[in-house]
Amino acid sequence: MTAPDPEFSLIVTAVADVLRVEIAGDLDQTASEELVRAVAGHLTPGTAFRHLRLDFRQLTWIDSMGLAALLRTRRLTSTAGVRLRLDNRPGFLDRLLALTGTSAHLTASGSTGEEVTGTGTG
Numbered sequence: 001m002t003a004p005d006p007e008f009s010l011i012v013t014a015v016a017d018v019l020r021v022e023i024a025g026d027l028d029q030t031a032s033e034e035l036v037r038a039v040a041g042h043l044t045p046g047t048a049f050r051h052l053r054l055d056f057r058q059l060t061w062i063d064s065m066g067l068a069a070l071l072r073t074r075r076l077t078s079t080a081g082v083r084l085r086l087d088n089r090p091g092f093l094d095r096l097l098a099l100t101g102t103s104a105h106l107t108a109s110g111s112t113g114e115e116v117t118g119t120g121t122g
Contacts, residue, residue: 007060010038017050019043019082024058027066035069036076043080052077057088062096074106 008025019042027035042049054073070086077084086093086107097103 008034010034012038012042014042014049017048018053019049019051020053020055022055022058024060026061026063027059027069028061028063029065032065032069035066036072039073039076043076043082045080047080047082049080049082051083051085053085053087055087056090056093059090059093062093067096067100067102070106071102 008027008031011022011024013020013022019039021035021038023035025031039052043052052073054070074084076082084106089097094103097106
C-alpha cells in the first residue's frame, strides 16, 4: 500500500438525503481506494441517502484507476438505490468518459434510468 497523496483530499458532507463528496487533486491509484471507502462507508444497508453528488470542481487529474473507482462507486449507488450525479466535471473528465464509453453509465440515475447530467466545463 502506498502513502496517501498529500495533494488529494475528499470533503464529505451530508444534508438530509444528499451525500456530497468534493474531490480535490489527482484521482489516481492511491486516491481511488480512499474515494470508494468513503462512499461505501456511507452507503450502508438501509441508508437514508437518496442522492450521491460527486463534485469534481477541484479535480486536477484522473487515471484508469480513478475511472475504475467511479465505476465501483456507480455500482455501490445502484445497489443502494441511490442516484449518482457527477457535478462540475472538468473537460478532461468528460473526454475520458466519452472515450471509454462510460459517460451514459456513470451519469444515468441510480434507480429510474433517467439521465442526470453534470455541469462539465473546460
